[in-house]
Amino acid sequence: MNVSGKQPSCDLSCDLMIIGTGMAGMAAAFFAVRQGIDTIQVGLTGEIGFASGLIDLLGVHPVVQGTPVDDPWEGIVRLCRDEPHHPYARLDIETIRTAFQTLLDFFETSGYPHAVPQRGNQRIVTPVGTLKTTYAVPHTMQAGAWALDRQAPCLLVDFDGLKGYSAHQIAAGLADRWPVLKPVRLVFPGGRGELYVEHMARALDAPAVRQQLADAIRPHLGGVAAVGLPAVLGMYRTREVQADLQSGLGLPVFEIPTMVPGVAGLRLRELFEQRLPPMGVRPLFQHRVLAVRRSKDGGMAFTIAPEDAPRRVKARAAVLCTGRFFGKGLQADRGGIRETLFGLPVAQPKDRASWHHKDLLDLQGHPINRAGVGVDADFRPVDAKGRPVHDNLFAAGSILAHQDWIRQKCGSGLAIATAYGAVRAAARFLQKLY
Amino acid sequence: MQTQVLIIGAGVTGTGLARDLALRGLSVVVVEKRDINAGASGGNHGLLHSGARYIASDPAAAAECHIENQRLKQLAPHCIENTGGLFVAVAGDDERYIADFPQMCRRCHIPVRQVDPKEAREMEPTLSDTLIAAYLVDDATVDPFKLSLDNMADARRHGAVLRRHCRVTGFQMAQSRIRRTTIIDEVTGRSETIDADVVVNAAGAWAGVVAGLAGATIEMRYSKGSLLVTQSRLCERVVNRLRMPTDGDILVPGGTVSILGTTSVRVDSPDVIYPEVHEVDTIIDQGAAMIPQLAVTRYIRAYCGVRPLLGADDPQTSEDDDDRAVSRGFALIDHARQPGAPSNLITISGGKLTTYRLMAEKTADLVCSRLGVTARCRTDVTALPDTVDARWTEPGLAPNVWLRQKAPDDMLLCECEMVSQSVVDEIVAGLQALDGRPDLKAIGLRSRIGKGPCQGTFCSQRLAAYLYDRGHLQGADGLVQLRLFLRERWRGQQPLLWDMNLAQAELLEAMHCGLFGLELEKSP
Numbered sequence: 001m002n003v004s005g006k007q008p009s010c011d012l013s014c015d016l017m018i019i020g021t022g023m024a025g026m027a028a029a030f031f032a033v034r035q036g037i038d039t040i041q042v043g044l045t046g047e048i049g050f051a052s053g054l055i056d057l058l059g060v061h062p063v064v065q066g067t068p069v070d071d072p073w074e075g076i077v078r079l080c081r082d083e084p085h086h087p088y089a090r091l092d093i094e095t096i097r098t099a100f101q102t103l104l105d106f107f108e109t110s111g112y113p114h115a116v117p118q119r120g121n122q123r124i125v126t127p128v129g130t131l132k133t134t135y136a137v138p139h140t141m142q143a144g145a146w147a148l149d150r151q152a153p154c155l156l157v158d159f160d161g162l163k164g165y166s167a168h169q170i171a172a173g174l175a176d177r178w179p180v181l182k183p184v185r186l187v188f189p190g191g192r193g194e195l196y197v198e199h200m201a202r203a204l205d206a207p208a209v210r211q212q213l214a215d216a217i218r219p220h221l222g223g224v225a226a227v228g229l230p231a232v233l234g235m236y237r238t239r240e241v242q243a244d245l246q247s248g249l250g251l252p253v254f255e256i257p258t259m260v261p262g263v264a265g266l267r268l269r270e271l272f273e274q275r276l277p278p279m280g281v282r283p284l285f286q287h288r289v290l291a292v293r294r295s296k297d298g299g300m301a302f303t304i305a306p307e308d309a310p311r312r313v314k315a316r317a318a319v320l321c322t323g324r325f326f327g328k329g330l331q332a333d334r335g336g337i338r339e340t341l342f343g344l345p346v347a348q349p350k351d352r353a354s355w356h357h358k359d360l361l362d363l364q365g366h367p368i369n370r371a372g373v374g375v376d377a378d379f380r381p382v383d384a385k386g387r388p389v390h391d392n393l394f395a396a397g398s399i400l401a402h403q404d405w406i407r408q409k410c411g412s413g414l415a416i417a418t419a420y421g422a423v424r425a426a427a428r429f430l431q432k433l434y
Numbered sequence: 435m436q437t438q439v440l441i442i443g444a445g446v447t448g449t450g451l452a453r454d455l456a457l458r459g460l461s462v463v464v465v466e467k468r469d470i471n472a473g474a475s476g477g478n479h480g481l482l483h484s485g486a487r488y489i490a491s492d493p494a495a496a497a498e499c500h501i502e503n504q505r506l507k508q509l510a511p512h513c514i515e516n517t518g519g520l521f522v523a524v525a526g527d528d529e530r531y532i533a534d535f536p537q538m539c540r541r542c543h544i545p546v547r548q549v550d551p552k553e554a555r556e557m558e559p560t561l562s563d564t565l566i567a568a569y570l571v572d573d574a575t576v577d578p579f580k581l582s583l584d585n586m587a588d589a590r591r592h593g594a595v596l597r598r599h600c601r602v603t604g605f606q607m608a609q610s611r612i613r614r615t616t617i618i619d620e621v622t623g624r625s626e627t628i629d630a631d632v633v634v635n636a637a638g639a640w641a642g643v644v645a646g647l648a649g650a651t652i653e654m655r656y657s658k659g660s661l662l663v664t665q666s667r668l669c670e671r672v673v674n675r676l677r678m679p680t681d682g683d684i685l686v687p688g689g690t691v692s693i694l695g696t697t698s699v700r701v702d703s704p705d706v707i708y709p710e711v712h713e714v715d716t717i718i719d720q721g722a723a724m725i726p727q728l729a730v731t732r733y734i735r736a737y738c739g740v741r742p743l744l745g746a747d748d749p750q751t752s753e754d755d756d757d758r759a760v761s762r763g764f765a766l767i768d769h770a771r772q773p774g775a776p777s778n779l780i781t782i783s784g785g786k787l788t789t790y791r792l793m794a795e796k797t798a799d800l801v802c803s804r805l806g807v808t809a810r811c812r813t814d815v816t817a818l819p820d821t822v823d824a825r826w827t828e829p830g831l832a833p834n835v836w837l838r839q840k841a842p843d844d845m846l847l848c849e850c851e852m853v854s855q856s857v858v859d860e861i862v863a864g865l866q867a868l869d870g871r872p873d874l875k876a877i878g879l880r881s882r883i884g885k886g887p888c889q890g891t892f893c894s895q896r897l898a899a900y901l902y903d904r905g906h907l908q909g910a911d912g913l914v915q916l917r918l919f920l921r922e923r924w925r926g927q928q929p930l931l932w933d934m935n936l937a938q939a940e941l942l943e944a945m946h947c948g949l950f951g952l953e954l955e956k957s958p
Contacts (some may be wrong), residue, residue, distance in 0.1 A: 052949050066954045129913060129952045163845055164879065166899035173910050195844045259895060260945050325937040332932040353711040356931055360924035361917060361953040379535060406948040
């Protein structure tokens with residue numbers, strides 16, 4: 001397909017095309033190059049910036065009761081038994097563990113380690129003063145879970161000019177669950193007027209700024225065992241920022257997530273964007289797939305934006321990680337939901353009236369959240385009869401049907417595990433070709 | 435508490451009546467179970483009818499509408515945009531109705547001018563090219579929130595008292611009179627009593643429920659109407675379909691947006707109502723016949739209200755399944771004439787937003803005759819003051835003021851509608867002067883916060899955090915209010931979730947449920 005009338009230029013080709021740059025796309029690209037697969041990744045990199053940075057595996061099951069899951073591994077086994085169509089159920093638990101551990105090792109060697117609890121899920125504080133059940137957290141947030149667990153008295157710091165984040169609100173909201181929180185508002189070093197978390201994090205990458213921050217916090221430390229800050233402790237040098245603040249204050253320091261898009265998601269974006277290309281991923285970031293067609297040999301030919309100078313990329317196989325409605329992998333009109341790139345069949349409720357509950361917060365979760373692309377055991381999208389649509393097309397992440405990552409609190413786990421599964425199947429397919 | 439007149443309900447009728455009585459020098463208390471305009475007064479088109487819509491179904495109400503239309507344009511111009519209105523017919527519409535239209539208007543003393551369909555399309559380029567007839571009338575738009583807030587503010591300036599979130603739970607009788615009214619404060623849970631000489635039931639769709647508590651009966655029907663708000667304004671004028679009223683017939687400008695409606699669906703109770711998906715589809719499909727762009731435009735929000743219709747026992751209309759033939763005239767019921775009903779209870783119900791002032795006048799006349807007060811009505815000659823209470827409901831005002839002042843510390847809490855901290859401070863101060871209880875929904879009612887494309891995704895928590903910082907929220911109140919605020923916004927989003935709105939809603943749910951886990955908190 002020729003979109004703008006101009007001939008696509010600069011033909012590229014690869015074995016595996018990863019479409020999407022959210023957590024699933026990034027993880028898939030990582031798993032693919034790690035296996036030595038010749039990989040191109042395409043997509044607009046904005047989406048992963050909306051990630052919370054918390055690696056949820058499974059936080060709630062069953063959703064209808066809102067039951068928190070203590071041990072996510074044991075919880076996933078129960079989930080797969082109760083919901084055999086859930087994407088997790090396409091993998092065995094050891095494979096999910098391997099996928100998860102492999103990615104966490106990558107984060108660690110990339111300088112952004114995550115803390116995994118000894119047993120079960122952990123709970124961390126949110127900016128509205130609730131507690132969130134999650135699994136692995138960035139090292140910058142680890143001491144928060146520790147302090148909450150011990151009910152340690154903490155100083156909660158916020159800043160003049162940072163909207164939507166109030167230490168008073170957090171302390172007030174948690175008064176019956178963590179009553180020893182002391183809120184304080186400070187002026188961010190050099191900060192006048194409105195503050196943005198990304199700018200603050202980049203500012204703290206400079207040693208002099210964190211020195212000033214420590215000096216501002218120090219007078220308020222009386223009687224506390226740790227210090228909680230909004231998630232701004234550096235963009236690239238989080239370990240140094242945290243270590244400096246901790247030694248400057250003589251206390252553990254931890255981050256509390258902010259509203260999205262938050263710094264923790266931006267750090268993941270930066271990490272993947274910087275680390276994947278040297279590993280061998282050929283990125284076409286800030287590009288969008290405009291169209292795709294099958295070539296005679298069974299491969300796929302993608303036309304890639306920009307529209308005024310489109311490029312063509314040929315691939316032997318592809319992993320579709322385009323996300324849901326926010327990521328534009330799915331699109332809905334009044335009549336129904338469609339998959340935007342391949343026109344794949346979408347499992348969905350029978351009509352629009354049954355997409356959502358009348359109450360946003362209905363515990364059952366909205367039926368539309370479980371709509372998406374159905375896949376077989378090899379993560380190949382299937383038609384209504386369960387047959388794969390293409391033998392060389394795989395899908396991963398939130399576009400998959402029969403899951404509700406928002407309510408089940410399994411977004412990152414789902415992205416990582418299914419990306420692993422899809423890439424593994426794609427590798428098997430490619431091996432057969434050679 | 436003691437007062438001459440207790441008014442139940444702070445919709446446009448209750449607040450208008452409070453002003454009328456206060457201007458006549460009477461002592462007045464208004465109790466409202468939720469907040470100003472919580473019912474039909476906050477769930478309508480905001481259309482100041484010329485009356486032309488009712489010429490066939492109710493000529494008397496049509497004529498009444500027109501007189502009040504002219505009067506309000508004189509007396510409350512700051513609440514009104516004098517847009518003018520068009521009645522248009524498209525191919526296939528009833529030609530007889532079209533031909534009779536000007537004569538029927540003139541019979542009700544409603545000015546009307548025929549315009550060529552081509553000329554009409556020059557005036558309103560979004561109109562369908564299948565137009566076969568067009569007439570100009572003097573419809574206009576009115577901000578119903580500003581109207582009620584200004585009425586109440588002026589009433590308060592003349593001594594009236596408003597109690598929000600106070601629900602009437604019962605009446606104590608003596609000698610077949612209401613001696614004492616019991617209310618419960620829904621926020622604090624405390625009960626109180628009010629002794630009033632006359633009690634006026636202006637509870638709108640809940641008038642039957644209130645009358646029932648006093649042992650009086652009113653036959654009522656509830657007709658739900660749903661409306662849609664477009665992201666941008668599509669027409670300069672009010673556009674009506676030139677036919678017997680049915681679904682999706684009217685497009686009304688509302689500042690920077692347009693409002694399309696409505697439906698008429700009989701419901702059993704006015705309490706829990708939602709705009710439904712099938713209503714949305716009907717409204718869009720019908721509206722698109724007049725203005726094709728309505729089929730593809732983005733809608734920001736849906737809402738609905740319940741029309742309180744009296745006269746369910748009228749055999750002529752009881753078989754009418756969509757209730758559109760039920761009179762839009764109002765009913766002033768003097769319960770003293772009903773056997774077994776309290777002699778000092780008056781109900782005012784039905785009617786139109788456009789005729790609210792007249793309804794208040796007639797009610798106040800009856801109240802005064804009961805109390806032996808001779809002061810005459812002044813709302814027909816005294817302009818409605820433009821007060822600060824209602825200032826920030828105006829679309830576009832908050833951004834203008836913010837851009838002009840450029841105060842570096844005055845940050846925007848709502849970026850879609852550009853509502854800044856100083857605007858919130860002013861509204862909070864007003865609420866504190868009223869009853870000391872600022873809350874997220876009340877601030878939303880008195881400003882444009884949460885009304886833009888994000889529908890509260892970001893501004894809800896920014897507002898909550900800000901209120902904590904200013905000491906206006908304590909304990910877990912903010913969490914409860916956040917949930918209530920988001921639920922209220924959702925009511926209007928839920929039937930419109932496709933395309934961009936669905937993507938926006940996914941982000942909202944991802945943040946508020948995925949990250950904050952609000953759905954797992956105990957219900958308020």
